[in-house]
């Protein structure tokens with residue numbers, strides 16, 4: 001790493017600051033109180049990428065900020081791809097320490113949903129997941145999580161559009177980076193800034209039981225999705241190594257705790273893998289497990305990855321699985337993974353780019 005980069009990364013990123021921290025930072029630079037609101041609006045209403053564009057600030061202050069802080073330059077687009085139908089735009093970002101993370105914009109039905117990463121890599125090791133296959137590098141900072149949002153918000157603003165939904169379903173396990181992820185979500189839903197509705201943000205977790213309970217106790221309004229993928233420990237142990245630590249029955253108990261505490265419907269994610277977890281036995285076990293629970297199941301045919309030889313279920317098995325769930329009164333939707341042609345499954349673009357030497 002050269003000296004310039006080292007100096008730059010040592011500077012605080014304004015997107016890491018809460019409003020109070022920004023006030024203190026500006027006061028330390030000798031600024032009057034009202035400056036904090038001005039800068040905050042540049043950050044979260046206009047998604048500023050440079051100090052130069054903050055034209056209602058005195059030139060001297062812009063120069064001072066330039067010397068003492070950074071904005072988005074910790075998040076540089078490294079590789080970009082659009083799906084054939086043009087609805088999906090995926091960006092591989094290079095971070096200041098050269099880690100690569102992925103963010104995807106999906107544009108369908110007047111919705112502009114972005115899929116955000118919470119970590120570089122992931123420690124959970126789910127066998128079917130490209131991110132799990134690469135292992136854990138590090139947690140993302142608040143600025144790196146929010147920066148993924150502001151990047152697309154800026155691009156959409158240029159065409160008078162905006163981000164309507166966020167799913168924390170990119171690389172990493174959001175609840176394994178609890179405080180940074182939740183602070184970033186607070187930032188995205190802050191009424192004085194981005195002001196995205198709480199219900200427009202979904203957190204997906206592999207099932208970290210203590211974190212689910214904490215989330216429930218904090219009475220968070222942001223919907224939760226739990227990646228279940230199997231209804232028995234025998235099956236789930238094979239797919240999701242952390243199931244040995246947080247087994248199915250305990251996980252379901254934590255989910256019930258969450259529903260009781262928040263009164264919210266919970267979503268379960270289920271990647272259907274041919275001949276593996278798409279059997280009638282699994283459907284029946286799942287039906288029994290979830291019967292009567294305030295929940296919904298999202299069925300997603302597996303997106304094949306390099307490091308796992310499982311295949312997606314065929315449409316007949318998907319339907320059979322759905323029908324059996326319905327017998328138990330459990331509602332489900334089949335979701336199609338968007339942008340398959342651009343490796344829009346989490347971690348897949350990084351995998352492809354690294355292995356093709358792009």
Ligand code: SAH
Nearest residue numbers: 129169172173204205206227269271302303
């Ligand atoms: N770590 C979190 C969020 C990121 S993964 C979690 O596991 O929930 C987002 C979703 O994509 C999860 O439901 C995950 O199980 C699913 N997923 C990962 N790899 C997949 C693949 N190859 N095919 C289909 N779904 C996949």
Ligand code: SF4
Nearest residue numbers: 122124126129132206
């Ligand atoms: Fe991590 Fe989620 Fe992938 Fe599992 S599915 S390895 S928890 S990112």
